[in-house]
Amino acid sequence: MTKVKIPPVLRSRTDGQSEVEVSGATVGELLGDLAERHPDTREQLFAADGELNRYVNVYLNDEDVRVLGGLDTTASADDTVVILPAMAGGRR
Numbered sequence: 001m002t003k004v005k006i007p008p009v010l011r012s013r014t015d016g017q018s019e020v021e022v023s024g025a026t027v028g029e030l031l032g033d034l035a036e037r038h039p040d041t042r043e044q045l046f047a048a049d050g051e052l053n054r055y056v057n058v059y060l061n062d063e064d065v066r067v068l069g070g071l072d073t074t075a076s077a078d079d080t081v082v083i084l085p086a087m088a089g090g091r092r
Contacts, residue, residue, distance in 0.1 A: 002030050004081045013040035022081075027060055028071030030081055045083070055086040 001021035006014050014020055020037065024030040031052075035042040047053050051071065058065045059082040065073045075081065 002075055002077055002079050002081060004030060004034055004083065007083055007085055009085055010041060010044060010083065013044065014038045025074060026071065027058060027065050027069075027073045027075055027081060030075055031058070031071070044085075057084040057086060058082070059084065 001023055004020050004022055006018055006020060008018075011018060014034075015038070020034055022030045022033040022037070024033050031045055035045060045053060045056055052058060052066075060068065060073055060075060061079055062082075065071070
């Protein structure tokens with residue numbers, strides 16, 4: 001199974017887990033499995049059209065999946081997926 005690292009802001013939606021093992025052959029399938037296991041993550045991860053929300057960054061082994069193959073990026077059991085919500089705001 002592939003490991004997905006969960007950021008602190010989403011851990012309340014994964015029963016406090018910082019890492020979840022999921023199944024799938026692509027990043028989209030892996031995140032879909034995460035959303036099946038923890039349904040409260042679905043709307044945080046995916047837009048209405050099924051693509052990643054624009055403020056969610058997903059990395060496969062330290063590479064941004066948007067510059068790879070997006071949700072169709074192939075993944076294996078040895079890979080690690082990291083979810084990083086975009087940061088916004090701050091002080092001027």
